[in-house]
Amino acid sequence: MFEGGGKGRMPQxxxxxxxxxxxxxxxxxxxxxxxxEQPPPRNPNRPPPAWAILTSAIVVAALVALxxxxxxxxxxxxxxxxxxxxxGEFRSIDGMAPHAVSGTVxxxxxxxxxxxxxxxxxxxxHTRGRVPLKNTGSFILGLRRKSLLESAQTMRDTxxxxxxxxxxxxxxxxxxxxxxxxxxVLTAEARRSLSQFHDVEIYxxxxxxxxxxxxxxxxxxxxxxxxxxxxxxxxAVDALPARSRSLTQVLADERLIEKGI
Numbered sequence: 001m002f003e004g005g006g007k008g009r010m011p012q013x014x015x016x017x018x019x020x021x022x023x024x025x026x027x028x029x030x031x032x033x034x035x036x037e038q039p040p041p042r043n044p045n046r047p048p049p050a051w052a053i054l055t056s057a058i059v060v061a062a063l064v065a066l067x068x069x070x071x072x073x074x075x076x077x078x079x080x081x082x083x084x085x086x087x088g089e090f091r092s093i094d095g096m097a098p099h100a101v102s103g104t105v106x107x108x109x110x111x112x113x114x115x116x117x118x119x120x121x122x123x124x125x126h127t128r129g130r131v132p133l134k135n136t137g138s139f140i141l142g143l144r145r146k147s148l149l150e151s152a153q154t155m156r157d158t159x160x161x162x163x164x165x166x167x168x169x170x171x172x173x174x175x176x177x178x179x180x181x182x183x184x185v186l187t188a189e190a191r192r193s194l195s196q197f198h199d200v201e202i203y204x205x206x207x208x209x210x211x212x213x214x215x216x217x218x219x220x221x222x223x224x225x226x227x228x229x230x231x232x233x234x235x236a237v238d239a240l241p242a243r244s245r246s247l248t249q250v251l252a253d254e255r256l257i258e259k260g261i
Contacts, residue, residue: 075216130210137240140177141204142257
């Protein structure tokens with residue numbers, strides 16, 4: 001009945017026609033709009049900006065530099081404290097490394113300093129503490145801790161001195177021109193103290209006695225222990241009975257220290 005071209009023909013309405021009335025809640029109601037594109041999700045693993053990386057690198061480099069300076073100044077601080085403990089004078093060349101401490105310990109002039117020895121084939125930079133001696137007994141001694149290689153090479157050697165301490169003589173090279181008085185100077189307490197250090201040297205000459213260690217000693221307690229041991233031994237040396245020896249003999253003994261120790 002609707003076919004044909006009469007007035008009663010129902011107009012066809014497209015379901016997408018937005019001109020007609022819309023029922024709220026009904027599909028197709030309301031004007032059509034384009035779907036908005038949402039921004040992409042942020043990458044949780046996004047690298048930090050370049051300025052943050054650069055700032056972090058500068059901070060890390062500054063911290064490393066501060067730690068390096070603090071460690072480099074460790075001997076400086078230890079020597080300063082030692083100088084204060086004896087009421088002595090502290091000297092430094094560049095504000096970073098110590099150069100010398102001079103003062104009086106147990107009524108003896110004492111000097112702590114760095115130096116370079118040319119006695120060996122290669123220059124030997126070391127710390128040494130020294131005191132003057134009367135040494136009327138002409139007592140000469142050289143003592144040096146052996147390296148691991150030297151200990152292995154000399155492990156079968158027998159001691160030349162009657163110290164009743166074979167373990168000590170295995171650890172150290174030792175030369176003395178007065179074996180009869182050696183135990184009075186190199187006492188059991190002195191041997192225990194020196195055995196704590198892996199690179200210590202002791203030299204007693206006619207008018208002076210010193211301890212040495214490689215590099216700049218940075219441990220305050222090590223400086224104090226070695227200095228106490230040195231002064232104990234110096235007191236024992238000056239208490240020995242007087243002994244007459246020619247200058248030629250004394251110089252020969254000191255040369256043996258330089259060559260053999």
